[in-house]
Amino acid sequence: MANSGVQLLGFGLSLTGIIGLIVGTILPQWKMSAYVGDSIITAVATYQGLWMSCAFQSTGQLQCKIYDSILQLDSDLQATRALMIVGIIVSICGLGVACMGMKCTTCGADDKVGKARTAMTGGIILLVGALCAIVACSWFAHNVIRAFYNPFTPVNTKFEFGAAIFIAWGGSFLDVLGGAMLAASCTRSKQVSKYPKSNSAGSASGNNKEYV
Numbered sequence: 178m179a180n181s182g183v184q185l186l187g188f189g190l191s192l193t194g195i196i197g198l199i200v201g202t203i204l205p206q207w208k209m210s211a212y213v214g215d216s217i218i219t220a221v222a223t224y225q226g227l228w229m230s231c232a233f234q235s236t237g238q239l240q241c242k243i244y245d246s247i248l249q250l251d252s253d254l255q256a257t258r259a260l261m262i263v264g265i266i267v268s269i270c271g272l273g274v275a276c277m278g279m280k281c282t283t284c285g286a287d288d289k290v291g292k293a294r295t296a297m298t299g300g301i302i303l304l305v306g307a308l309c310a311i312v313a314c315s316w317f318a319h320n321v322i323r324a325f326y327n328p329f330t331p332v333n334t335k336f337e338f339g340a341a342i343f344i345a346w347g348g349s350f351l352d353v354l355g356g357a358m359l360a361a362s363c364t365r366s367k368q369v370s371k372y373p374k375s376n377s378a379g380s381a382s383g384n385n386k387e388y389v
Contacts, residue, residue: 180362181279181281183358183361183362184279184280184358184359187300187355187357187358188276190351190354190355191268191271191272191355192272193351194268194307194348194350194351194353194354195268195272197345197347198261198264198268198310198352199265200348201341201342201348202262202341202345203228204340205226205228205230205231205241206224206340207225207227207317207339207341207342208224208338208342209225209339210224210337211325211335211336211337221233221234222234224339226341227254227257228244228258253316254317257313257314260312260313260316261309261310261345264308264313265310267303267309268302268306270302270306271300271303271356272303273299274295275299275300275303277292278295278298278359278362279292279296293362296362299356300355300357300359300360301356302356303352303355303356304356306352308353310345310348311350318338321336321337321338
């Protein structure tokens, strides 16, 4: 059977990854204003996330505004939102399934092979959720890079990566590592031979019988 230590490590990595995904999704620093051009001194730093945009002034005041309408947002931001939410929900479900299949839990303890397969299923679900989050982060990053190098984009509206997208990326890769460890915890069951073992002791005693 699989090593319980590997399962615990995979569970811990997946749990940390899910927390990173949730924190990264909530934070507004997915992209921040880039200081490019002749004048790099500005009194306001702009941050934009999946749910709100914020302006940080040089006086230390932070003002945030939640997006008023979903229909006013562009399709790329809506798709990133949806993929991140789906990734978090799927990862949480996968973590719950994997928890039931771990060796340290008492759920279905009689069927050890079934528990290992349950842990493997949970790991696969975690991989699917992590893949959704990786696609969302990479898609968002691609749009930021494309807009940054677009010569028609005004200098004062160019953005670069913020801290939140790196947190979400890190959580995604931790989710991948944990899901892979849990998915690899299923081992093949031992095959039982169809033929009974020969009783060597009995045959030896039978050969030693003396006939009168």
